[in-house]
Amino acid sequence: MKINADRTRCEGHGMCEALAPNLFRVADDGIVAPIADPIDDNDRDLIQLAVDSCPVEALRLT
Ligand code: SF4
Numbered sequence: 001m002k003i004n005a006d007r008t009r010c011e012g013h014g015m016c017e018a019l020a021p022n023l024f025r026v027a028d029d030g031i032v033a034p035i036a037d038p039i040d041d042n043d044r045d046l047i048q049l050a051v052d053s054c055p056v057e058a059l060r061l062t
Contacts, residue, residue: 009058016050
């Protein structure tokens with residue numbers, strides 16, 4: 001399982017980072033950079049919450 005972040009879509013709202021700061025980071029360019037790759041199954045619910053919370057639907061679990 002991986003986090004797919006569409007950096008062309010991300011607008012740097014930071015919801016993902018606020019919900020899961022150990023899994024997402026908004027980089028200096030204002031665009032998200034997933035930290036964990038691949039992700040731990042234990043983090044799945046938290047990641048799903050972050051994916052669902054992104055206002056521009058830039059995140060996907062694959
Ligand atoms: S919540 Fe969405 S728009 Fe905001 S930083 Fe994360 S991926 Fe980007």
